[in-house]
Amino acid sequence: MTPLLEVAGLRKSFALVGPKTWAARLRGERPAVRAVDGVSFAIAKGETLGLVGESGCGKSTVARCLLRVIEPTSGSIRFAGEEITALDGRQLRNTRRAMQMVYQDPTAALNPRLNARRTIEEPLRLHFKMTSAERRERLNEVVAEVDLGADLVERYPHELSDGQRQRVNIARAIAAHPSLVVLDEPTSALDVSLRSRIILLFETLQKRLGLSYLFISHDVATVKYLAHRVAVMYLGVIVEEADSASLFAAPHHPYTRALLSSVPAPDPDFRGERLMLHGEIPSPTNTYAGCRLQNRCPLAQAGCAEPVPWREVAPGHHVLCHLA
Amino acid sequence: MTIDIARAAYADAPAATDTAFASFRRRLLRNKLSCVAFCTIVLLVVIAILAPWIAPFDPNEPDANAVLQPPSWAHVLGTDAYGRDELSRIITASRVDLLVPFVSTLLALLIGSLIGALSGFRGGWVDQIVMRIVDAVMAFPAFVLAMGLTAAIGSSITNLILVIAVTQVPVYLRQLRAEMLREREMEYAQAAQTVGNPTWRIVFIHLFPNCFTPLIVQATLAMGYAVLTLAALSYIGLGIQPPDSEWGEMISEGASLMVTGQWWLSLFPGIAILVTVLIFNLVGDGLRDLLDPRMRGK
Amino acid sequence: MRNLLEVENLVVHFDTDGGLVEVLDDVNFTMRAGETLGLVGESGSGKSVSAIAVLGMIRRPGRILAGSIRFEGIDLLRLSEDEMRRYRGRRIAMIPQRYRTALNPVISAGRLISRLFEIHEGCSRAAASRRALELLDLVGVADPPRCMQQYPHQLSGGMCQRVMIAMALATSPRLLIADEPTTGLDVSIAARILELLRDLSKRTGTAILLITHDLGVVAQTCQRVAVMHAGQLVETAPVRELFRSPAHPYTRALVRSIPRIDVEVKLEPVPGTIPSLRHPPTGCRYRNRCPHAMEICQHDKPRQAAVGLDHEVSCFAFGEHCDAAA
Numbered sequence: 001m002t003p004l005l006e007v008a009g010l011r012k013s014f015a016l017v018g019p020k021t022w023a024a025r026l027r028g029e030r031p032a033v034r035a036v037d038g039v040s041f042a043i044a045k046g047e048t049l050g051l052v053g054e055s056g057c058g059k060s061t062v063a064r065c066l067l068r069v070i071e072p073t074s075g076s077i078r079f080a081g082e083e084i085t086a087l088d089g090r091q092l093r094n095t096r097r098a099m100q101m102v103y104q105d106p107t108a109a110l111n112p113r114l115n116a117r118r119t120i121e122e123p124l125r126l127h128f129k130m131t132s133a134e135r136r137e138r139l140n141e142v143v144a145e146v147d148l149g150a151d152l153v154e155r156y157p158h159e160l161s162d163g164q165r166q167r168v169n170i171a172r173a174i175a176a177h178p179s180l181v182v183l184d185e186p187t188s189a190l191d192v193s194l195r196s197r198i199i200l201l202f203e204t205l206q207k208r209l210g211l212s213y214l215f216i217s218h219d220v221a222t223v224k225y226l227a228h229r230v231a232v233m234y235l236g237v238i239v240e241e242a243d244s245a246s247l248f249a250a251p252h253h254p255y256t257r258a259l260l261s262s263v264p265a266p267d268p269d270f271r272g273e274r275l276m277l278h279g280e281i282p283s284p285t286n287t288y289a290g291c292r293l294q295n296r297c298p299l300a301q302a303g304c305a306e307p308v309p310w311r312e313v314a315p316g317h318h319v320l321c322h323l324a
Numbered sequence: 325m326t327i328d329i330a331r332a333a334y335a336d337a338p339a340a341t342d343t344a345f346a347s348f349r350r351r352l353l354r355n356k357l358s359c360v361a362f363c364t365i366v367l368l369v370v371i372a373i374l375a376p377w378i379a380p381f382d383p384n385e386p387d388a389n390a391v392l393q394p395p396s397w398a399h400v401l402g403t404d405a406y407g408r409d410e411l412s413r414i415i416t417a418s419r420v421d422l423l424v425p426f427v428s429t430l431l432a433l434l435i436g437s438l439i440g441a442l443s444g445f446r447g448g449w450v451d452q453i454v455m456r457i458v459d460a461v462m463a464f465p466a467f468v469l470a471m472g473l474t475a476a477i478g479s480s481i482t483n484l485i486l487v488i489a490v491t492q493v494p495v496y497l498r499q500l501r502a503e504m505l506r507e508r509e510m511e512y513a514q515a516a517q518t519v520g521n522p523t524w525r526i527v528f529i530h531l532f533p534n535c536f537t538p539l540i541v542q543a544t545l546a547m548g549y550a551v552l553t554l555a556a557l558s559y560i561g562l563g564i565q566p567p568d569s570e571w572g573e574m575i576s577e578g579a580s581l582m583v584t585g586q587w588w589l590s591l592f593p594g595i596a597i598l599v600t601v602l603i604f605n606l607v608g609d610g611l612r613d614l615l616d617p618r619m620r621g622k
Numbered sequence: 623m624r625n626l627l628e629v630e631n632l633v634v635h636f637d638t639d640g641g642l643v644e645v646l647d648d649v650n651f652t653m654r655a656g657e658t659l660g661l662v663g664e665s666g667s668g669k670s671v672s673a674i675a676v677l678g679m680i681r682r683p684g685r686i687l688a689g690s691i692r693f694e695g696i697d698l699l700r701l702s703e704d705e706m707r708r709y710r711g712r713r714i715a716m717i718p719q720r721y722r723t724a725l726n727p728v729i730s731a732g733r734l735i736s737r738l739f740e741i742h743e744g745c746s747r748a749a750a751s752r753r754a755l756e757l758l759d760l761v762g763v764a765d766p767p768r769c770m771q772q773y774p775h776q777l778s779g780g781m782c783q784r785v786m787i788a789m790a791l792a793t794s795p796r797l798l799i800a801d802e803p804t805t806g807l808d809v810s811i812a813a814r815i816l817e818l819l820r821d822l823s824k825r826t827g828t829a830i831l832l833i834t835h836d837l838g839v840v841a842q843t844c845q846r847v848a849v850m851h852a853g854q855l856v857e858t859a860p861v862r863e864l865f866r867s868p869a870h871p872y873t874r875a876l877v878r879s880i881p882r883i884d885v886e887v888k889l890e891p892v893p894g895t896i897p898s899l900r901h902p903p904t905g906c907r908y909r910n911r912c913p914h915a916m917e918i919c920q921h922d923k924p925r926q927a928a929v930g931l932d933h934e935v936s937c938f939a940f941g942e943h944c945d946a947a948a
Contacts, residue, residue: 054808054809054811055779055808161895163895191664191835192835192876192879193876193892196889196891196892197891199881199889200889200891220809220883221880221881221883222881224882224883225881225889248883258810259809260883261813262812263809263813263838264813264816264836264839264842265838265841265882265883266837266838266840266841266865266877266880266882267841267865267882267884268842268861268865270841270842270884277810279764280764280778280780280781280811281778281808
């Protein structure tokens with residue numbers, strides 16, 4: 001069964017410019033930030049892949065490459081069997097209908113001059129030929145799906161609460177019947193009591209509409225709840241990938257272990273494993289021989305400077321580590 | 325800090341019942357001075373439109389018997405060297421003095437903002453070229469440029485409108501470009517793209533309206549400058565040609581007569597210019613306060 | 623032993639364009655010397671406002687209508703601005719919420735800290751620099767001499783936060799108010815900052831008022847917790863008590879709504895929405911969201927009642943059938 005989305009060897013580099021790089025350029029080097037450095041994953045229909053990592057790991061860049069907001073430097077992205085990296089113009093419009101995104105900041109993602117109705121109806125206008133009545137009907141359907149009161153559609157973003165704004169964003173994303181929705185930190189900007197509500201909404205929508213999600217977040221607990229499979233990113237590469245239960249029960253990669261152990265559990269007596277990495281996340285402009293975590297990993301050895309193998313440690317569970 | 329807390333305190337509550345219009349109206353009425361200024365503009369426009377019917381005398385009709393009369397009951401603002409009634413001339417001149425600045429500002433606004441929007445959105449070498457052209461134009465002091473152009477192409481009303489517009493285009497262009505550079509980085513711009521909008525819709529339907537508001541304020545303030553430019557051009561003889569009346573030209577005529585004691589010929593047109601520029605500035609200030617989104621919650 | 627901080631019957635209103643906002647409604651809580659109290663609530667619960675009140679920084683359009691804030695026995699609300707300045711930044715320090723914007727971008731990190739020594743203790747420039755260096759070391763900065771020279775935009779999020787903590791500790795305050803110290807930080811950095819705060823509290827004996835919406839942070843860092851909802855304080859308890867046997871319906875709902883990685887849970891969102899503070903519900907402000915709401919909840923405000931050792935709840939349902947509830 002072909003997966004809905006297949007990403008292989010995705011790379012994105014941002015060239016560095018500025019006086020400090022001139023010297024390097026004269027030497028013939030091309031200083032760049034390798035934000036995404038060879039990422040591969042697949043998402044099946046109706047599945048949620050969680051992508052976790054901290055700042056600078058490249059997860060947001062992956063999302064933007066998928067949606068062609070920025071162009072990947074190299075690699076392949078196959079959506080519904082079709083290679084989309086080479087598409088442009090009309091063909092891309094169609095892909096855009098099927099692949100949508102929900103943004104992190106619900107307020108910034110809405111045009112302050114458009115009311116909810118116009119925002120949600122826009123994808124319908126762009127992708128379908130519908131009469132005004134048909135659009136209205138679909139609007140009502142969608143608004144009911146996301147649990148937004150029908151009386152709120154004429155309001156402008158500044159007249160809605162945060163939770164309501166996020167629902168407008170979600171409504172806009174599902175209006176044109178997409179198959180894949182990229183969720184870019186959809187709950188980070190929301191209040192704690194709203195988060196669980198929005199997460200449950202995503203869950204419901206997935207079951208009812210058969211949506212696939214790429215759920216990007218640094219909130220590990222939320223990802224655990226919603227994702228079927230999880231991939232952990234660090235400095236532009238995926239260091240571990242497994243189905244949700246396996247990853248949380250038996251994390252292998254030191255970074256995953258450190259990450260999971262840093263999440264404060266709402267239980268004062270919780271005494272989980274505590275693996276600490278030293279130092280801070282290094283600059284993404286550095287180049288690496290071997291493992292990127294070397295300088296910070298408490299388990300690092302001499303052999304870690306060699307190219308790192310991508311090993312399967314359990315069925316469906318892969319790790320990028322010498323020690324796995 | 326406390327203001328942010330206040331905002332946050334009720335920001336997440338079920339949405340405000342305050343409609344945009346009610347808030348707008350409340351703030352509009354708060355700024356009394358701008359209201360007065362706005363009403364005065366309306367009054368000026370009405371006077372200008374009704375000039376032929378309001379003016380007590382024919383502005384171009386000389387009267388050899390009433391030459392250089394000081395203000396009196398017959399001629400409220402006096403007469404000039406040809407016996408023409410000052411008041412009628414000032415009223416008639418208001419037509420030109422309001423029309424030319426208004427049309428030229430409007431023209432500059434439209435052209436400048438359009439080019440600025442496209443340039444700012446596109447970026448790259450197109451943007452660079454446009455900005456260098458703008459820099460070149462702005463290198464000339466605006467008035468010198470106006471003088472040069474008027475001398476070159478002549479001073480019909482159409483030409484004057486074009487010339488004054490040209491001197492103003494760079495201002496709007498730069499401003500809209502700056503706004504556009506900022507707006508295009510906003511998340512809703514990206515959302516507009518991922519939803520499937522073609523580029524022209526993103527620029528004109530989404531971004532442009534959000535960039536345009538500060539320019540409206542700029543335009544009302546700039547109208548004052550346009551009035552002054554026109555008056556100055558006419559003063560030095562490059563603008564409106566006699567026998568048509570225009571305030572600046574009237575000041576010029578009256579200037580030479582001030583030494584001989586005919587103070588009313590330069591003073592009243594001067595006051596007219598002063599009042600017009602002042603009220604445009606006041607309206608501009610008021611509009612700025614009104615349209616500032618940060619003031620919205622206050 | 624006398625309490626370090628006693629907030630009693632605090633009522634704060636804000637006069638805004640859209641009407642009167644009743645931000646704090648009869649808030650009571652206490653802190654002992656050296657303890658870490660977590661002040662938990664959603665946005666609009668009044669937790670940040672409480673902190674600002676303690677610092678005496680409620681200004682127009684805010685007003686304090688009633689109540690007292692006793693710090694080491696002195697009612698801070700009765701002090702003049704000059705007298706208050708002897709406390710603010712000295713005996714009571716704050717780490718504000720947005721660390722990025724709270725640091726002056728044109729002053730180096732070292733100078734930001736050393737100035738404080740110069741101002742409050744009259745040190746010489748050299749002595750102040752030395753003290754600043756020590757402090758940076760205390761807060762766990764890896765390379766203090768280098769950090770001293772850097773400007774805020776050159777510092778990472780974690781480092782900025784450490785510099786802020788250093789600034790707050792410069793005057794050896796008795797009370798440190800940390801407003802959402804981990805929001806916006808990466809998980810691993812946040813964990814280290816929390817560890818730092820725990821460590822510092824133990825070492826220097828500084829009491830910490832930790833304001834947060836994250837129950838996980840509270841569980842790992844605080845000894846006691848105070849839960850706020852819509853401007854009312856609903857429950858205070860030692861941290862274990864709060865998680866093991868939360869009494870107030872809101873606390874329970876909150877605990878049940880958090881996704882967790884340690885155990886499998888069914889997510890149950892907190893019912894209802896945060897009430898508007900402009901026209902807040904009469905009586906108990908949680909009643910419109912509460913499954914146990916009764917007639918009396920509408921008319922009277924529940925008073926604090928003891929539930930266990932050091933555990934107090936403001937709820938009418940308590941004592942009658944709260945144990946029977948889920």
